[in-house]
Amino acid sequence: MMKIGYIQSTSKSEIEEQSELLISHGCSKIYVETSKELSFKLKRKLQEAIDSLSSGDILAVTRLSILCISVQSLLEVLFELNDKDVTLEVVQQKFISKDTHTLDELLLYLIEFIDDIKIEKQVYGISKAKANGVRLGRPPKLTKQQVLKAIELKHNQTSQNVASRFGVGRSTLLRHIAKQKKAS
Template sequence: MAVYGYARVSTSQQDLTIQQEALACAGCEIIRSEKVSGSKLANRHELETLMQFLRQDDVLVVTRIDRLARSIRDLQNIVHDLNAKGVKLRATEQPIDTSTAAGKAFLDFLGVFAEFETNLRRERQAEGIAKAKKNGVYKGRKPSIDRDQVLEMNNAGMGPTAIANELGIGRASVYRILSSNK
């Protein structure tokens, strides 16, 4: 039986130290960490590696369930995969015991709240962007392609492929500019 830890933060600016220390204190022999959003399972390479490594009677430890998943569906899929392998799941800050009905229900409640938190954050962000746009503050990213330069090059007889190569952009971008100018 081995005890593995998994630590995750959402952005590269955040620090993993507190989670890593808590996992080490919980007896984790190996701790895998990553700085990536928990709202999706995609691109979570360290978690994927752990899931491949885990064997029957191993224990996966996280500090909180929202470090493992921010979506109830992803959480349930992870827990299902762990159960199928005979792996136990523990959280240092939450009383998780997936071997009892109450423990399973509590785990699901935590997953629901993590997803709820994520959805609230998205709504607030969308409201903030809408307000900023209304006030003329938020205008999006500045264009990275000089539209006039593309049109000038085309008028000078250059084809879309040559323009794309010259400017270091994709041909689709050149075609999009040329078609919107007609």
């Protein structure tokens, strides 16, 4: 019987964290997927890991969401593992596919799985947007030019007067000025 681990992450620290956890749970070999492919069919390292397993072996992951992003693809993985007589162990959720669980436990695992998938998709979307140069979050109230002009005006006027001129609060103005001074 062999226990193999599977990790999916683009973050080096998360890969190390998952590796330590899987090694501490007895994994002799770990497959690492560094791409954030959402489709089960495109996860080459996962397929390699499954192909290397034989009857009686164990595939270990830290969370169900590491395997796939939908209940349908999770079922595909479970059926493929079942056909090979391979046990799935989900370390953080203390779930082993060969164990019999009550309906309540299975529903809890599915709810947790769905929540994890939502988070994975959100993180994937944010990282993709950042890679494409999209600015995230609320836009700044003042442009760089306005902040520089405000710094000039502040020498002769009160902060409140300068803030009113730009249509922002005094604390917003001071925060932008402090940020600009720190940047230069």
